[in-house]
Amino acid sequence: MPRPPALPRSDWVLRSPASGAMERIEAWFQGPAYAMHRHDTYAIGRTLAGVQSFHYRRGRRDSLAGSTLVLHPDEAHDGQAGTDEGFRYRMVYVEPALIQDILGGSVLPFLEGGITHDPAISAAAQALLQGVDEVVEPLEQSDALVQLAHALAAATGGPGTRRAKAKGDYQAARRARDYLQAHATRVVALDELEAATGRDRWSLSHDFRMFYGTSPYRYLTMRRLDAVRRLLLAGLSLADAAQDAGFADQSHMTRHFLKTFGITPGRWLQVMRHAPPR
DSSP states (O other), rough: OOOOOOOOOEEEEEEEOOOOSSSEEEESSHHHHEEEOOSSSSSEEEEEEOOOEEEEETTEEETTTTOOOETTTTOOOEEEETTTTTTEEEEEOOOOOHHHHTTTSSSOOOSSSSSOOHHHHHHHHHHOOOOOOOOOOHHHHHHHHHHHHHHHHHHTOOSTTTTTOOOOOOHHHHHHHHHHTTTTTOOOHHHHHHHHTTTTTHHHHHHHHHHHHSOOOHHHHHHHHHHEEEEHHOOOOHHHHHHHHTTTTHHHHHHHHHHHHHHHHHHHHHHHOOOOOO
């Protein structure tokens, strides 16, 4: 006798509180998960079950259970189930500033393929990719980040290579980052950013991308979107969250939200609310 078709399952995302410029999630999706998008953090992941498929760097990648994902800041990618069974995964989003604090102003390590079986990277990822309900102590997180930064550097050439020694003003880029973070909910003019950093806008844009993996404007937009997500989870409407975070209006915010996370704000709230009980 044929088996009845399986009942559809609701997609869900569990999210831990942000900790030290990091965010951890665990999620399950049956089919399409995210449209093409890009964010300004490293996305370090582990597939737990099923086939996690995504397009990255002009090709399709298929991550199986146990594989480690390393997606570079500002690199476009999507996400979907590679089979009808769906997929489950964990991801930690690590701000490039944390990697820079460890590597001291080297060019950000770039791992080409998006999926790695490097044992040092996998071990560091394992320490960071604990369940969202598990407590990661500050020293534990710090040790894992140091291990991750050096493992990424070693896998991509490491300090001392030509790429790591690329010229740029790290301190100016760092001042720009601090200034943008402090003024994220308002329009920041180019001349005031030049005055705050002592660097002309063109050189500053080059330096910022070298050390933080994205442009100053993208960094500013991401801080506003971080605020939007916090406000939505606190119960604000889309319109109020957009206004409080510094966007021109709800439509302006929604366009950036979709481009950054590959999902609309309404859909994001839906999968957050469908998460299983903790």
